[in-house]
Amino acid sequence: MNEAMNKVATGPVKGAGQVVLQVNGVTKQIGQKKIVDRLSFDIQQGEIVGLLGPNGAGKTTTIRMIVGLIRMSEGDVLIKGESIKRNFAKAISHVGGIIENPEFYPYMTGYDNLKQYQRMTKGITEERIAEVVKLVGLQDAMKKRVKAYSLGMRQRLGIAQALLHNPSILILDEPTNGLDPAGIREMRDYLKRIAREEGIAILVSSHLLTEMELMCSRVIVIQEGKLVTVRTLGESTVTENKTEQVQVMLRVNDAEQAKLRLVRMEEIRVMGMAPERDQITISVRDSYIPRMIDTLRNEGIAIYRIEELKESLEDEFLKWTGGNRSA
Protein backbone atom coordinates (compact mmCIF):
# COMPACT_ATOMS: atom_id res chain seq x y z
CA MET A 1 0.00 0.00 0.00
CA ASN A 2 2.73 2.43 0.93
CA GLU A 3 4.73 1.89 -2.18
CA ALA A 4 1.90 2.91 -4.44
CA MET A 5 1.34 6.03 -2.43
CA ASN A 6 4.94 7.01 -2.46
CA LYS A 7 5.01 7.08 -6.21
CA VAL A 8 2.74 10.11 -6.30
CA ALA A 9 4.24 12.78 -8.51
CA THR A 10 5.14 16.05 -6.89
CA GLY A 11 5.34 18.55 -9.70
CA PRO A 12 8.24 19.89 -11.68
CA VAL A 13 10.92 20.49 -9.10
CA LYS A 14 14.61 20.03 -9.79
CA GLY A 15 15.72 16.56 -8.86
CA ALA A 16 12.18 15.57 -7.97
CA GLY A 17 11.60 11.91 -7.45
CA GLN A 18 14.78 11.36 -5.50
CA VAL A 19 13.93 10.00 -2.08
CA VAL A 20 15.43 12.21 0.62
CA LEU A 21 13.91 10.77 3.74
CA GLN A 22 12.98 7.17 4.38
CA VAL A 23 11.22 6.20 7.57
CA ASN A 24 11.33 2.43 7.86
CA GLY A 25 9.15 0.68 10.40
CA VAL A 26 9.99 3.11 13.16
CA THR A 27 8.67 2.21 16.59
CA LYS A 28 8.97 3.93 19.94
CA GLN A 29 7.98 1.92 22.92
CA ILE A 30 7.89 3.35 26.41
CA GLY A 31 6.99 0.75 28.97
CA GLN A 32 4.26 -1.34 27.42
CA LYS A 33 2.94 1.49 25.28
CA LYS A 34 3.88 1.92 21.65
CA ILE A 35 3.79 5.67 21.15
CA VAL A 36 4.83 5.21 17.53
CA ASP A 37 4.11 1.86 15.96
CA ARG A 38 5.93 0.59 12.86
CA LEU A 39 5.57 3.84 10.97
CA SER A 40 6.91 3.96 7.40
CA PHE A 41 6.89 6.65 4.76
CA ASP A 42 9.17 8.29 2.20
CA ILE A 43 9.67 11.90 1.22
CA GLN A 44 11.06 13.02 -2.11
CA GLN A 45 13.05 16.06 -3.04
CA GLY A 46 11.07 19.28 -3.36
CA GLU A 47 7.94 17.90 -1.75
CA ILE A 48 6.13 19.58 1.11
CA VAL A 49 4.59 16.83 3.18
CA GLY A 50 2.37 17.21 6.21
CA LEU A 51 2.48 14.88 9.16
CA LEU A 52 -1.03 15.12 10.45
CA GLY A 53 -2.68 13.70 13.50
CA PRO A 54 -4.74 14.70 16.51
CA ASN A 55 -3.06 15.72 19.76
CA GLY A 56 -1.02 12.90 21.19
CA ALA A 57 -0.89 11.00 17.91
CA GLY A 58 2.88 10.76 18.08
CA LYS A 59 3.94 13.48 15.64
CA THR A 60 6.50 15.08 17.90
CA THR A 61 7.84 11.69 18.93
CA THR A 62 8.21 10.69 15.27
CA ILE A 63 9.99 13.90 14.37
CA ARG A 64 12.32 13.66 17.34
CA MET A 65 13.26 10.15 16.29
CA ILE A 66 13.92 11.29 12.72
CA VAL A 67 16.40 13.92 13.93
CA GLY A 68 17.96 11.60 16.50
CA LEU A 69 16.86 13.46 19.61
CA ILE A 70 15.24 10.31 20.90
CA ARG A 71 16.13 6.72 20.16
CA MET A 72 13.86 4.44 18.28
CA SER A 73 12.99 1.08 19.76
CA GLU A 74 12.80 -0.48 16.30
CA GLY A 75 13.25 0.48 12.67
CA ASP A 76 15.55 3.03 11.10
CA VAL A 77 15.52 6.42 9.43
CA LEU A 78 17.60 7.03 6.32
CA ILE A 79 18.39 10.53 5.16
CA LYS A 80 19.84 10.49 1.66
CA GLY A 81 20.60 6.87 2.33
CA GLU A 82 22.52 7.50 5.56
CA SER A 83 21.23 5.91 8.72
CA ILE A 84 20.53 8.33 11.55
CA LYS A 85 21.27 5.48 13.95
CA ARG A 86 24.56 4.27 12.55
CA ASN A 87 25.90 7.37 10.86
CA PHE A 88 24.37 10.24 12.78
CA ALA A 89 26.72 13.06 11.79
CA LYS A 90 26.50 12.30 8.09
CA ALA A 91 22.73 11.81 8.10
CA ILE A 92 21.91 14.86 10.19
CA SER A 93 24.09 17.12 8.05
CA HIS A 94 21.34 16.92 5.40
CA VAL A 95 18.64 17.96 7.85
CA GLY A 96 17.52 21.35 9.07
CA GLY A 97 15.08 21.26 11.92
CA ILE A 98 12.84 23.21 14.21
CA ILE A 99 11.46 21.05 16.97
CA GLU A 100 8.44 22.67 18.54
CA ASN A 101 9.23 26.30 19.36
CA PRO A 102 12.64 27.40 18.20
CA GLU A 103 14.54 28.29 21.35
CA PHE A 104 17.69 30.38 21.28
CA TYR A 105 20.14 31.77 23.79
CA PRO A 106 18.07 34.77 24.86
CA TYR A 107 21.00 36.86 26.04
CA MET A 108 22.77 36.62 22.69
CA THR A 109 21.93 38.54 19.54
CA GLY A 110 20.32 36.84 16.58
CA TYR A 111 23.64 36.98 14.80
CA ASP A 112 25.54 35.44 17.72
CA ASN A 113 23.03 32.64 17.83
CA LEU A 114 23.48 31.89 14.14
CA LYS A 115 27.26 32.02 14.59
CA GLN A 116 26.92 29.29 17.22
CA TYR A 117 25.42 26.98 14.62
CA GLN A 118 27.83 28.12 11.94
CA ARG A 119 30.75 26.96 14.08
CA MET A 120 29.17 23.55 14.53
CA THR A 121 29.06 22.70 10.85
CA LYS A 122 31.90 22.86 8.37
CA GLY A 123 31.73 25.15 5.39
CA ILE A 124 29.09 27.72 6.34
CA THR A 125 30.34 31.06 5.08
CA GLU A 126 29.50 34.57 6.25
CA GLU A 127 27.79 35.05 2.90
CA ARG A 128 25.53 32.09 3.61
CA ILE A 129 24.54 33.62 6.95
CA ALA A 130 23.72 36.90 5.23
CA GLU A 131 21.78 35.03 2.57
CA VAL A 132 19.50 33.13 4.95
CA VAL A 133 19.02 36.21 7.11
CA LYS A 134 17.86 38.07 4.03
CA LEU A 135 15.62 35.20 3.00
CA VAL A 136 13.72 35.42 6.28
CA GLY A 137 13.91 39.20 6.37
CA LEU A 138 15.70 39.60 9.68
CA GLN A 139 18.50 41.90 8.51
CA ASP A 140 17.49 44.69 10.87
CA ALA A 141 17.12 42.45 13.90
CA MET A 142 20.48 40.69 13.75
CA LYS A 143 22.10 42.97 16.33
CA LYS A 144 19.21 42.66 18.76
CA ARG A 145 19.19 40.18 21.57
CA VAL A 146 16.83 37.30 20.94
CA LYS A 147 15.15 38.13 24.26
CA ALA A 148 13.63 41.14 22.50
CA TYR A 149 12.33 39.12 19.54
CA SER A 150 8.64 38.49 18.95
CA LEU A 151 7.51 34.91 18.48
CA GLY A 152 7.24 35.48 14.75
CA MET A 153 10.82 36.73 14.63
CA ARG A 154 12.01 33.75 16.59
CA GLN A 155 10.23 31.44 14.18
CA ARG A 156 11.98 33.15 11.30
CA LEU A 157 15.33 32.91 13.06
CA GLY A 158 14.44 29.25 13.51
CA ILE A 159 14.08 28.87 9.76
CA ALA A 160 17.33 30.75 9.16
CA GLN A 161 19.11 28.43 11.58
CA ALA A 162 17.65 25.38 9.88
CA LEU A 163 18.72 26.54 6.41
CA LEU A 164 22.28 27.58 7.27
CA HIS A 165 23.98 24.37 6.18
CA ASN A 166 22.04 23.92 2.91
CA PRO A 167 20.03 20.92 4.05
CA SER A 168 18.18 18.60 1.68
CA ILE A 169 15.21 18.36 3.98
CA LEU A 170 13.62 20.66 6.51
CA ILE A 171 11.79 19.06 9.39
CA LEU A 172 9.45 21.27 11.34
CA ASP A 173 7.24 20.42 14.26
CA GLU A 174 4.19 22.68 14.43
CA PRO A 175 6.01 25.63 12.88
CA THR A 176 2.98 27.89 13.12
CA ASN A 177 2.24 27.14 16.74
CA GLY A 178 1.31 30.32 18.54
CA LEU A 179 1.55 32.56 15.51
CA ASP A 180 -1.24 34.94 14.58
CA PRO A 181 -3.02 34.53 11.22
CA ALA A 182 -0.64 36.93 9.49
CA GLY A 183 2.33 35.12 10.96
CA ILE A 184 0.95 31.76 9.89
CA ARG A 185 0.48 32.98 6.37
CA GLU A 186 3.95 34.45 6.28
CA MET A 187 5.47 31.21 7.52
CA ARG A 188 3.56 29.28 4.90
CA ASP A 189 4.82 31.56 2.16
CA TYR A 190 8.41 31.19 3.36
CA LEU A 191 8.16 27.44 3.38
CA LYS A 192 6.66 27.28 -0.08
CA ARG A 193 9.29 29.63 -1.39
CA ILE A 194 12.11 27.66 0.20
CA ALA A 195 10.82 24.42 -1.25
CA ARG A 196 10.64 26.01 -4.66
CA GLU A 197 13.82 28.09 -4.67
CA GLU A 198 16.13 25.82 -2.74
CA GLY A 199 14.53 22.66 -4.09
CA ILE A 200 14.46 21.01 -0.72
CA ALA A 201 11.90 18.70 0.81
CA ILE A 202 9.90 19.81 3.82
CA LEU A 203 8.17 17.72 6.45
CA VAL A 204 5.80 19.70 8.67
CA SER A 205 3.70 18.37 11.47
CA SER A 206 0.42 19.84 12.50
CA HIS A 207 -2.88 18.90 13.99
CA LEU A 208 -4.65 21.42 11.77
CA LEU A 209 -5.70 20.04 8.44
CA THR A 210 -6.76 23.39 6.99
CA GLU A 211 -3.22 24.62 7.39
CA MET A 212 -1.79 21.55 5.69
CA GLU A 213 -4.19 21.91 2.77
CA LEU A 214 -2.73 25.30 1.96
CA MET A 215 0.85 24.22 1.61
CA CYS A 216 1.33 20.48 1.39
CA SER A 217 1.26 18.32 -1.68
CA ARG A 218 0.74 15.29 0.48
CA VAL A 219 -0.35 14.48 4.00
CA ILE A 220 0.59 11.51 6.09
CA VAL A 221 -2.12 10.92 8.65
CA ILE A 222 -1.22 9.13 11.84
CA GLN A 223 -3.18 8.24 14.89
CA GLU A 224 -2.09 6.56 18.08
CA GLY A 225 1.31 6.14 16.49
CA LYS A 226 0.04 4.24 13.48
CA LEU A 227 -0.20 5.23 9.85
CA VAL A 228 -3.83 5.87 8.95
CA THR A 229 -3.59 7.06 5.37
CA VAL A 230 -1.39 8.95 2.95
CA ARG A 231 -3.27 11.46 0.82
CA THR A 232 -2.22 13.54 -2.11
CA LEU A 233 -3.86 16.92 -1.82
CA GLY A 234 -5.25 19.06 -4.61
CA GLU A 235 -6.09 16.76 -7.51
CA SER A 236 -7.61 14.01 -5.40
CA THR A 237 -10.82 15.94 -4.81
CA VAL A 238 -11.54 16.55 -8.49
CA THR A 239 -14.26 14.28 -9.84
CA GLU A 240 -12.67 12.39 -12.66
CA ASN A 241 -15.43 9.95 -13.23
CA LYS A 242 -18.35 11.26 -15.26
CA THR A 243 -20.58 8.45 -14.05
CA GLU A 244 -19.91 9.19 -10.40
CA GLN A 245 -22.69 10.46 -8.25
CA VAL A 246 -22.17 14.00 -7.02
CA GLN A 247 -24.08 16.11 -4.61
CA VAL A 248 -25.08 19.52 -5.84
CA MET A 249 -26.92 22.37 -4.29
CA LEU A 250 -29.26 24.37 -6.49
CA ARG A 251 -30.60 27.81 -5.75
CA VAL A 252 -33.70 28.56 -7.69
CA ASN A 253 -36.55 31.05 -7.65
CA ASP A 254 -39.01 28.48 -6.28
CA ALA A 255 -37.60 25.51 -4.41
CA GLU A 256 -40.98 23.82 -3.93
CA GLN A 257 -41.77 23.83 -7.61
CA ALA A 258 -38.28 22.63 -8.50
CA LYS A 259 -38.59 19.80 -6.05
CA LEU A 260 -41.89 18.64 -7.51
CA ARG A 261 -40.31 18.46 -10.93
CA LEU A 262 -37.04 16.86 -9.78
CA VAL A 263 -38.60 14.00 -7.83
CA ARG A 264 -40.25 12.88 -11.04
CA MET A 265 -36.85 12.30 -12.65
CA GLU A 266 -35.59 8.89 -11.74
CA GLU A 267 -31.93 9.81 -12.25
CA ILE A 268 -32.14 12.26 -9.40
CA ARG A 269 -32.48 11.84 -5.69
CA VAL A 270 -33.50 14.80 -3.61
CA MET A 271 -31.35 14.89 -0.50
CA GLY A 272 -32.70 17.91 1.23
CA MET A 273 -34.39 21.24 0.91
CA ALA A 274 -34.20 24.67 2.49
CA PRO A 275 -37.24 26.52 1.11
CA GLU A 276 -36.54 29.69 3.12
CA ARG A 277 -33.26 30.05 1.21
CA ASP A 278 -34.69 28.66 -2.02
CA GLN A 279 -32.17 25.86 -1.93
CA ILE A 280 -32.45 22.25 -2.79
CA THR A 281 -29.83 19.54 -2.53
CA ILE A 282 -29.76 16.59 -4.87
CA SER A 283 -27.63 13.62 -5.73
CA VAL A 284 -27.09 13.05 -9.42
CA ARG A 285 -24.68 11.56 -11.93
CA ASP A 286 -22.22 14.09 -13.33
CA SER A 287 -23.24 13.42 -16.93
CA TYR A 288 -26.93 13.98 -16.20
CA ILE A 289 -26.57 17.56 -14.96
CA PRO A 290 -26.96 19.36 -18.35
CA ARG A 291 -30.21 17.45 -18.98
CA MET A 292 -31.52 18.37 -15.55
CA ILE A 293 -30.81 22.04 -16.20
CA ASP A 294 -32.69 21.94 -19.50
CA THR A 295 -35.65 20.29 -17.82
CA LEU A 296 -35.83 22.91 -15.07
CA ARG A 297 -35.54 25.73 -17.63
CA ASN A 298 -38.36 24.26 -19.66
CA GLU A 299 -40.51 24.29 -16.51
CA GLY A 300 -39.80 28.02 -16.21
CA ILE A 301 -37.70 27.62 -13.09
CA ALA A 302 -34.89 30.16 -12.82
CA ILE A 303 -31.53 28.82 -11.62
CA TYR A 304 -29.24 31.18 -9.68
CA ARG A 305 -26.58 28.82 -8.45
CA ILE A 306 -25.31 25.30 -8.95
CA GLU A 307 -22.66 24.27 -6.46
CA GLU A 308 -21.03 20.97 -5.84
CA LEU A 309 -21.12 19.94 -2.21
CA LYS A 310 -17.81 18.34 -1.53
CA GLU A 311 -17.18 16.39 1.55
CA SER A 312 -14.53 18.64 3.00
CA LEU A 313 -11.11 17.25 3.76
CA GLU A 314 -11.77 18.25 7.30
CA ASP A 315 -14.69 15.83 7.42
CA GLU A 316 -12.53 13.17 5.89
CA PHE A 317 -9.77 13.85 8.37
CA LEU A 318 -12.18 13.48 11.25
CA LYS A 319 -13.37 10.26 9.73
CA TRP A 320 -9.80 8.94 9.40
CA THR A 321 -8.92 9.86 12.90
CA GLY A 322 -12.12 8.72 14.48
CA GLY A 323 -14.19 11.87 14.75
CA ASN A 324 -14.07 14.02 17.84
CA ARG A 325 -10.75 12.72 19.13
CA SER A 326 -8.88 15.78 17.96
CA ALA A 327 -9.67 19.29 19.23
Added chain:
Amino acid sequence: MHKLIFNEWLKLFKKRSFFISYLVMMVVIGGAAYFMKILAGGEKFAMRDFVFLGLSPSGFGALTALLVMISTAGAVSKEFSQGTIKLLLIRAQSRSKILLSKYIVIFLYTVSLMLTSFVVSFIAGSLAFGAGTPSASWLDVGKVALSTLVYIEIFATITFMLGVLTRSTGITVGITMLLIMMKDMTVALLSKYAFTKYLIFTNVDLSIYAGGGSPLPGMTLGFSLAVIAAYMVLFLLLSFVTFKKRDVA
Protein backbone atom coordinates in the same frame (compact mmCIF):
# COMPACT_ATOMS: atom_id res chain seq x y z
CA MET B 1 36.64 20.69 18.52
CA HIS B 2 38.18 24.10 19.27
CA LYS B 3 35.14 25.72 17.66
CA LEU B 4 32.82 23.85 19.99
CA ILE B 5 34.92 24.98 22.93
CA PHE B 6 34.77 28.56 21.67
CA ASN B 7 30.98 28.24 21.42
CA GLU B 8 30.72 27.09 25.00
CA TRP B 9 33.01 29.87 26.15
CA LEU B 10 30.81 32.42 24.41
CA LYS B 11 27.75 31.00 26.14
CA LEU B 12 29.39 31.99 29.43
CA PHE B 13 31.01 35.14 28.18
CA LYS B 14 27.97 36.70 26.54
CA LYS B 15 26.00 36.58 29.74
CA ARG B 16 25.77 39.84 31.63
CA SER B 17 26.62 37.94 34.79
CA PHE B 18 29.95 36.80 33.38
CA PHE B 19 31.94 39.81 34.53
CA ILE B 20 30.16 39.86 37.85
CA SER B 21 32.06 36.82 39.08
CA TYR B 22 35.37 38.52 38.33
CA LEU B 23 34.10 41.70 39.94
CA VAL B 24 32.98 39.81 43.06
CA MET B 25 36.42 38.25 43.22
CA MET B 26 38.15 41.62 43.05
CA VAL B 27 35.87 43.28 45.56
CA VAL B 28 36.05 40.46 48.11
CA ILE B 29 39.82 39.97 47.93
CA GLY B 30 40.57 43.68 47.71
CA GLY B 31 38.17 44.40 50.58
CA ALA B 32 39.70 41.64 52.68
CA ALA B 33 43.18 43.07 52.20
CA TYR B 34 41.94 46.51 53.22
CA PHE B 35 40.18 45.32 56.36
CA MET B 36 43.03 43.04 57.38
CA LYS B 37 45.37 45.99 57.16
CA ILE B 38 43.32 48.38 59.27
CA LEU B 39 42.04 45.79 61.75
CA ALA B 40 45.14 43.68 62.28
CA GLY B 41 47.12 46.94 62.58
CA GLY B 42 50.53 46.11 64.03
CA GLU B 43 50.58 42.44 63.08
CA LYS B 44 53.08 41.64 60.37
CA PHE B 45 51.53 40.16 57.27
CA ALA B 46 53.31 39.74 53.95
CA MET B 47 52.05 39.95 50.39
CA ARG B 48 53.01 36.35 49.64
CA ASP B 49 51.07 35.07 52.64
CA PHE B 50 48.07 36.98 51.38
CA VAL B 51 48.46 35.39 47.96
CA PHE B 52 48.63 32.01 49.67
CA LEU B 53 45.37 32.81 51.44
CA GLY B 54 43.87 33.99 48.17
CA LEU B 55 44.53 30.64 46.54
CA SER B 56 43.96 28.14 49.34
CA PRO B 57 40.80 26.03 49.52
CA SER B 58 40.13 27.24 53.04
CA GLY B 59 40.72 30.86 51.99
CA PHE B 60 39.35 32.62 48.94
CA GLY B 61 39.65 29.40 46.98
CA ALA B 62 36.27 28.59 48.50
CA LEU B 63 34.84 31.65 46.74
CA THR B 64 36.35 30.54 43.43
CA ALA B 65 34.85 27.11 44.02
CA LEU B 66 31.41 28.62 44.64
CA LEU B 67 31.54 30.71 41.47
CA VAL B 68 32.62 27.70 39.42
CA MET B 69 29.84 25.52 40.88
CA ILE B 70 27.19 28.07 39.96
CA SER B 71 28.33 28.21 36.33
CA THR B 72 28.82 24.46 36.11
CA ALA B 73 25.37 23.67 37.47
CA GLY B 74 23.80 25.49 34.53
CA ALA B 75 26.16 24.26 31.81
CA VAL B 76 23.98 21.32 30.79
CA SER B 77 20.73 21.91 32.63
CA LYS B 78 20.22 25.41 31.21
CA GLU B 79 20.31 23.96 27.70
CA PHE B 80 17.41 21.78 28.72
CA SER B 81 15.44 24.46 30.55
CA GLN B 82 15.93 26.99 27.76
CA GLY B 83 15.07 24.36 25.18
CA THR B 84 18.27 25.14 23.26
CA ILE B 85 19.36 21.53 23.62
CA LYS B 86 17.11 20.59 20.69
CA LEU B 87 18.93 22.85 18.25
CA LEU B 88 22.30 21.99 19.78
CA LEU B 89 21.97 18.24 19.29
CA ILE B 90 20.73 18.25 15.70
CA ARG B 91 24.13 19.27 14.29
CA ALA B 92 26.72 17.11 12.66
CA GLN B 93 28.58 16.74 15.96
CA SER B 94 28.61 13.86 18.38
CA ARG B 95 26.99 14.35 21.75
CA SER B 96 30.22 13.31 23.47
CA LYS B 97 32.16 16.10 21.80
CA ILE B 98 29.54 18.64 22.76
CA LEU B 99 29.62 17.51 26.38
CA LEU B 100 33.41 17.36 26.42
CA SER B 101 33.65 20.92 25.16
CA LYS B 102 31.41 22.02 28.02
CA TYR B 103 33.63 20.20 30.49
CA ILE B 104 36.77 21.75 29.07
CA VAL B 105 35.28 25.23 29.27
CA ILE B 106 34.51 24.71 32.94
CA PHE B 107 38.16 23.88 33.47
CA LEU B 108 39.26 26.96 31.55
CA TYR B 109 36.84 29.07 33.53
CA THR B 110 38.26 27.71 36.80
CA VAL B 111 41.78 28.51 35.68
CA SER B 112 40.78 32.02 34.64
CA LEU B 113 39.15 32.67 38.02
CA MET B 114 42.21 31.36 39.85
CA LEU B 115 44.49 33.54 37.77
CA THR B 116 42.27 36.47 38.64
CA SER B 117 42.46 35.71 42.34
CA PHE B 118 46.23 35.39 42.05
CA VAL B 119 46.61 38.73 40.30
CA VAL B 120 44.15 40.52 42.57
CA SER B 121 45.64 39.13 45.77
CA PHE B 122 49.13 39.90 44.49
CA ILE B 123 48.24 43.52 43.81
CA ALA B 124 46.07 44.00 46.89
CA GLY B 125 48.63 42.22 49.06
CA SER B 126 51.48 44.34 47.73
CA LEU B 127 49.56 47.55 48.30
CA ALA B 128 48.36 46.60 51.76
CA PHE B 129 51.32 44.74 53.25
CA GLY B 130 54.36 45.04 50.99
CA ALA B 131 56.84 42.22 50.49
CA GLY B 132 57.52 41.80 54.23
CA THR B 133 58.89 38.52 55.55
CA PRO B 134 56.46 35.87 54.35
CA SER B 135 56.21 32.48 56.00
CA ALA B 136 55.06 30.82 52.75
CA SER B 137 57.47 30.24 49.87
CA TRP B 138 56.43 30.56 46.22
CA LEU B 139 56.58 26.78 46.10
CA ASP B 140 54.03 26.63 48.91
CA VAL B 141 51.83 29.04 46.95
CA GLY B 142 52.17 26.85 43.86
CA LYS B 143 51.27 23.72 45.79
CA VAL B 144 48.25 25.25 47.41
CA ALA B 145 47.06 26.62 44.07
CA LEU B 146 47.35 23.19 42.53
CA SER B 147 45.48 21.51 45.36
CA THR B 148 42.72 24.13 45.09
CA LEU B 149 42.47 23.46 41.39
CA VAL B 150 42.05 19.74 42.09
CA TYR B 151 39.53 20.47 44.84
CA ILE B 152 37.46 22.69 42.55
CA GLU B 153 37.64 20.26 39.63
CA ILE B 154 36.37 17.42 41.82
CA PHE B 155 33.36 19.41 42.92
CA ALA B 156 32.89 20.81 39.43
CA THR B 157 32.82 17.26 38.07
CA ILE B 158 30.25 16.22 40.67
CA THR B 159 28.16 19.30 39.83
CA PHE B 160 28.56 18.63 36.12
CA MET B 161 27.36 15.06 36.59
CA LEU B 162 24.39 16.17 38.69
CA GLY B 163 23.47 18.69 35.99
CA VAL B 164 23.47 15.95 33.36
CA LEU B 165 21.52 13.54 35.56
CA THR B 166 18.90 15.94 36.94
CA ARG B 167 18.69 18.49 34.11
CA SER B 168 17.72 21.01 36.77
CA THR B 169 19.99 23.89 37.74
CA GLY B 170 18.21 24.41 41.06
CA ILE B 171 18.42 20.82 42.22
CA THR B 172 22.05 20.62 41.10
CA VAL B 173 23.10 23.75 43.00
CA GLY B 174 21.16 22.55 46.03
CA ILE B 175 22.74 19.11 46.15
CA THR B 176 26.24 20.46 45.51
CA MET B 177 25.96 23.00 48.31
CA LEU B 178 24.67 20.31 50.62
CA LEU B 179 27.60 18.06 49.73
CA ILE B 180 30.15 20.83 50.31
CA MET B 181 28.62 21.65 53.69
CA MET B 182 28.32 18.07 54.81
CA LYS B 183 31.64 16.76 53.62
CA ASP B 184 33.75 17.65 56.68
CA MET B 185 31.05 16.48 59.07
CA THR B 186 30.61 13.19 57.21
CA VAL B 187 34.31 12.49 57.26
CA ALA B 188 34.55 13.37 60.96
CA LEU B 189 31.59 11.15 61.86
CA LEU B 190 32.84 8.20 59.85
CA SER B 191 36.54 8.60 60.57
CA LYS B 192 36.70 5.50 62.78
CA TYR B 193 35.66 3.22 59.93
CA ALA B 194 38.30 1.88 57.57
CA PHE B 195 36.26 2.53 54.41
CA THR B 196 36.17 6.26 55.09
CA LYS B 197 39.53 6.77 53.48
CA TYR B 198 38.01 5.58 50.20
CA LEU B 199 35.33 8.28 50.27
CA ILE B 200 35.87 11.07 47.80
CA PHE B 201 35.28 13.71 50.50
CA THR B 202 38.15 12.44 52.60
CA ASN B 203 40.50 12.97 49.68
CA VAL B 204 39.42 16.29 48.18
CA ASP B 205 41.81 18.60 50.05
CA LEU B 206 45.35 17.77 48.99
CA SER B 207 46.76 20.88 50.67
CA ILE B 208 46.76 18.89 53.91
CA TYR B 209 49.65 16.82 52.56
CA ALA B 210 51.66 19.95 51.75
CA GLY B 211 51.74 20.78 55.48
CA GLY B 212 53.14 17.31 56.20
CA GLY B 213 49.84 15.93 57.55
CA SER B 214 47.20 13.61 56.12
CA PRO B 215 43.39 13.64 56.20
CA LEU B 216 43.31 10.37 58.14
CA PRO B 217 46.28 8.48 59.62
CA GLY B 218 48.03 6.25 57.10
CA MET B 219 46.84 8.05 53.96
CA THR B 220 49.38 9.25 51.41
CA LEU B 221 49.30 11.72 48.53
CA GLY B 222 49.61 8.87 46.02
CA PHE B 223 46.68 7.08 47.60
CA SER B 224 44.51 10.18 47.47
CA LEU B 225 45.39 10.85 43.84
CA ALA B 226 44.43 7.28 42.94
CA VAL B 227 41.11 7.54 44.77
CA ILE B 228 40.39 10.90 43.13
CA ALA B 229 41.22 9.54 39.69
CA ALA B 230 38.91 6.56 40.20
CA TYR B 231 36.02 8.77 41.26
CA MET B 232 36.57 11.23 38.44
CA VAL B 233 36.52 8.44 35.87
CA LEU B 234 33.31 7.13 37.41
CA PHE B 235 31.62 10.54 37.48
CA LEU B 236 32.62 11.37 33.92
CA LEU B 237 31.61 7.96 32.64
CA LEU B 238 28.18 8.35 34.22
CA SER B 239 27.82 11.84 32.76
CA PHE B 240 28.88 10.92 29.24
CA VAL B 241 26.93 7.68 29.02
CA THR B 242 23.78 9.37 30.33
CA PHE B 243 24.13 12.34 28.03
CA LYS B 244 24.75 10.15 25.01
CA LYS B 245 21.79 7.88 25.62
CA ARG B 246 19.30 10.38 26.88
CA ASP B 247 16.04 10.90 25.02
CA VAL B 248 15.63 14.62 24.55
CA ALA B 249 11.90 15.06 24.95
